[in-house]
Amino acid sequence: MPLIDAQNIEIRHGATRAVFGVSLSIEAGEIVTIVGPNGSGKSTLLRALIGAIPTSSGTIKRAPNLRVGYVPQKLHVDPTLPMTVRRFLNLPRHVGAKAVRVALTRTGVQELDKKQISALSGGQLQRVLLARAILNDPQVLVLDEATQGLDQPGSADFYRLIEALRDEIGCAVLMVSHELHVVMSATDRVICLNGHICCEGTPAVVTATEAYRELFGTGTGGALALYRHDHDHAHSGDQACTHDHHHEHEAAE
């Protein structure tokens, strides 16, 4: 049984359809990356999958008592709220000082545990959020634009860390990226989203069956896969769409 199984879901923001006709499932242990331009509904879809927003139609089934480790796109900590890293990792459940230390060590930021959250840099905060996400020994790790604000070596390090954690914990990983050309090389499946699912498959399958040209691992130690995405395409691969559409994405070409 899949960890998360979505069938034909539609999500509306008022009158506009942000996501429609999307079916996808996440199996134990696999790494799935959703790519798509800004405004393509990636974050919306992710939030619906974890139950943060309702769908207007379709069904989402989560495995009973599914443990989700969620890393949000950003965390705005109001400066009026005093909060140390250690206290933050004890929310909403008390896990104790030892578990906090272990999780922070795993993500390489053990020295931060007494720092105020609002004083952290973007990269430090990402690792703290990741530490928090692995506290409950998650079955699926969900990351929303986790490398936003990191430079390329920083992203590569972060992806390597996620891969290592996946191997250690054995969790599935579901992540979202707007960097169409940069997809984690360990990804089992790429889903290209623009409101609906345009295409999906392993990076290899996608690149072999589609006219996509790919470049793997240039200068980033193989942690990043460069995944070239053509604009006006007519593809007939895994789950091809048959209509014309244009992606307004900002991928460096």
Next chain:
Amino acid sequence: MIDLLNDFMVRAILAAVGTALACGALGCFVVWRRMAYFGDATAHAAILGVALALLFSVSIPLGVLIVALAMGLLVGALSGSTTTPDSLLGVLSHGALAIGLVAVSLMPSARLDLESYLFGDILVVSKMDLLVIWGGAATVCGVLAWRWQALLAEILSNDLAYASGLNPRRDRMLLTLLIAAVVAVSIKVVGALLITAMLIIPAAAARLIARGPEGMAIWATLIGVVAAVGGLYGAREFGTPAGPSIICFATAIFCAASAVGQLRKV
């Protein structure tokens, strides 16, 4: 003890301290969630609650609680529409106050002392009022302690809270209910116009001292209690109105805490 309660000053102090206890920790949430204006709208609606309570001959705290709660729910339901929350809150807050003032003036027996509901009338607190205030304070603190972890997680990120299996929507309703309860119990002490001040000033002062959320809640409560007692003695000493005197004392503490904070940085 019962004899002691016959002393109006003792009753006044107990009422003020009870209000400070109800406001301390909840005030931190008002500051953290930026609900100051929301608190104002809820508190201003209390005047209408007083008028309706007199009209339908129900107890005033009950009338205030119901109308303040209705206002809180209305604001919750309307926010997120096309009007920006800020101007929406302005409309509701001042609209509610004006409607309340008009409603009070239309009361057949205009014996209602409006000023005592706008600014509080702590020196006429009855034993029954004390029961309401301390019961309300115990309820508010109890509920906050019960939902503490969840409420904190939800301030940081709704999505994180959902991913942890919490229900931020339900807890937001709970906060609305608690604020309405605080309005109902504090109106006698500080009055409808200054209830928000009693919520946010001790919390804002506590922020300058605390390093963690629990510390901030405890400091806010302590500062509120000190301000309540100090303000009350000041009011007796100088013959000033009790509610505003308490808020003045709290503001003075805030200023002192800011000054100390600035000095520490230098």
